[in-house]
Amino acid sequence: MTATTSGDTETRERVLQAADRLFYAKSAHAVGMDELRAEAGVSLKKLYSLFDGKEALVEEVLRRREEAITAETMKYVLRASTPEEQILAVFDWMADSSGTTDFRGCAFINSYAELGPSSDRVTAVVRHQKTGVRGAIAAMVAATGRPEWVADSIFLLFEGAMTNTAITVSSEPARQARKAARFLLDKTA
Amino acid sequence: MTATTSGDTETRERVLQAADRLFYAKSAHAVGMDELRAEAGVSLKKLYSLFDGKEALVEEVLRRREEAITAETMKYVLRASTPEEQILAVFDWMADSSGTTDFRGCAFINSYAELGPSSDRVTAVVRHQKTGVRGAIAAMVAATGRPEWVADSIFLLFEGAMTNTAITVSSEPARQARKAARFLLDKTA
DNA sequence: TACAGTAGAGAACGAGCGTTCTCCACGGCA
DNA sequence: TGCCGTGGAGAACGCTCGTTCTCTACTGTA
Numbered sequence: 560m561t562a563t564t565s566g567d568t569e570t571r572e573r574v575l576q577a578a579d580r581l582f583y584a585k586s587a588h589a590v591g592m593d594e595l596r597a598e599a600g601v602s603l604k605k606l607y608s609l610f611d612g613k614e615a616l617v618e619e620v621l622r623r624r625e626e627a628i629t630a631e632t633m634k635y636v637l638r639a640s641t642p643e644e645q646i647l648a649v650f651d652w653m654a655d656s657s658g659t660t661d662f663r664g665c666a667f668i669n670s671y672a673e674l675g676p677s678s679d680r681v682t683a684v685v686r687h688q689k690t691g692v693r694g695a696i697a698a699m700v701a702a703t704g705r706p707e708w709v710a711d712s713i714f715l716l717f718e719g720a721m722t723n724t725a726i727t728v729s730s731e732p733a734r735q736a737r738k739a740a741r742f743l744l745d746k747t748a
Numbered sequence: 749m750t751a752t753t754s755g756d757t758e759t760r761e762r763v764l765q766a767a768d769r770l771f772y773a774k775s776a777h778a779v780g781m782d783e784l785r786a787e788a789g790v791s792l793k794k795l796y797s798l799f800d801g802k803e804a805l806v807e808e809v810l811r812r813r814e815e816a817i818t819a820e821t822m823k824y825v826l827r828a829s830t831p832e833e834q835i836l837a838v839f840d841w842m843a844d845s846s847g848t849t850d851f852r853g854c855a856f857i858n859s860y861a862e863l864g865p866s867s868d869r870v871t872a873v874v875r876h877q878k879t880g881v882r883g884a885i886a887a888m889v890a891a892t893g894r895p896e897w898v899a900d901s902i903f904l905l906f907e908g909a910m911t912n913t914a915i916t917v918s919s920e921p922a923r924q925a926r927k928a929a930r931f932l933l934d935k936t937a
Numbered sequence: 938t939a940c941a942g943t944a945g946a947g948a949a950c951g952a953g954c955g956t957t958c959t960c961c962a963c964g965g966c967a
Numbered sequence: 968t969g970c971c972g973t974g975g976a977g978a979a980c981g982c983t984c985g986t987t988c989t990c991t992a993c994t995g996t997a
Binding site: 584585586588589663664668669670671672673674675676677685686689708711712714715716717718719720722723725726727732735736738739742743746 | 915925
């Protein structure tokens with residue numbers, strides 16, 4: 560029935576949001592399916608009727624997060640006026656995100672660290688996200704006519720800032736990375 | 749007795765080496781104490797007489813790894829002739845390390861991702877290591893008379909390259925980071 | 938030879954996990 | 968009203984984990 564299907568879609572959404580929040584905050588292995596069930600306000604039966612199991616849930620959470628982060632970052636990028644400012648906007652997104660409580664860095668790096676060795680599916684999603692981010696930066700850099708190694712550098716600055724913003728609990732690394740990226744852009748103009 | 753104490757020291761060493769290898773390769777939660785016991789060739793009783801528990805073991809493994817990596821990196825640094833080459837040598841160490849099988853990136857970032865939310869002690873060791881690496885790079889950069897933001901940039905390049913070298917299973921990020929660092933040094937000469 | 942103390946092997950324990958199953962209350966329909 | 972099927976609550980299951988305990992074999996000593 561259409562009504563039931565629609566209800567399922569909403570429930571799925573609620574579960575995925577709860578899972579994303581909990582997995583990101585505590586790491587996946589530290590969150591039990593029962594805790595997730597409680598947080599999402601759903602029965603265990605429903606949970607397992609909607610998802611194949613925990614690993615599948617983790618996989619889907621990561622895929623959705625990739626889309627969400629891309630969309631959110633794009634808002635920052637499109638708001639900028641010049642192509643150079645667009646590139647730097649990704650660091651503004653990071654600085655703003657790290658201001659929120661319990662920012663824990665890059666969910667994909669974190670998941671790779673925790674589950675990469677035991678889950679090929681998680682590894683695949685993580686690689687996909689990294690390829691995507693790198694590609695997006697490369698496209699923006701290429702649009703300014705600069706060589707690809709500039710994009711590689713900015714990508715690595717971005718990645719290093721993500722982890723260290725989390726570890727130091729400060730947006731300082733994000734600002735430092737932005738400054739370095741600007742320098743690279745200025746000197747390759 | 750002295751003989752027994754010495755034997756204990758050797759056994760401790762063996763356990764710590766096995767733990768370091770297994771925790772790094774598989775992540776800590778994926779390695780059981782029994783698997784570790786088998787790998788180290790020691791009884792469970794002895795294991796618990798030498799260490800307070802798993803968390804304490806993880807903590808000590810990380811502390812020892814920090815020392816080991818520092819020492820190993822220093823070999824690369826001291827081999828270089830100019831101050832600039834010394835800074836860049838850390839990326840050579842990374843490129844060489846990533847060539848070894850089952851390189852898994854930065855053990856501290858990985859541990860923070862997995863255990864940071866649940867273990868203050870692990871978090872403290874990770875922060876200590878990051879502060880140390882950042883400080884070491886800052887000292888080398890300062891010795892060349894360049895401003896501190898150059899050190900911040902190189903540190904973030906280093907960190908980004910560590911994670912992505914692992915994720916992409918390639919030493920390419922290490923080389924890209926080296927190139928970017930050299931550019932920064934050249935343009936701030 | 939008899940004995941005390943140590944250490945190894947691994948059984949045992951309690952807790953927690955992911956997953957499944959049982960039970961029951963409630964809905965639409967004849 | 969009586970029936971059937973869906974879905975929720977949560978008990979149950981099987982497994983694995985970290986940790987402790989028991990038993991046994993062995994060593995050095997009198």
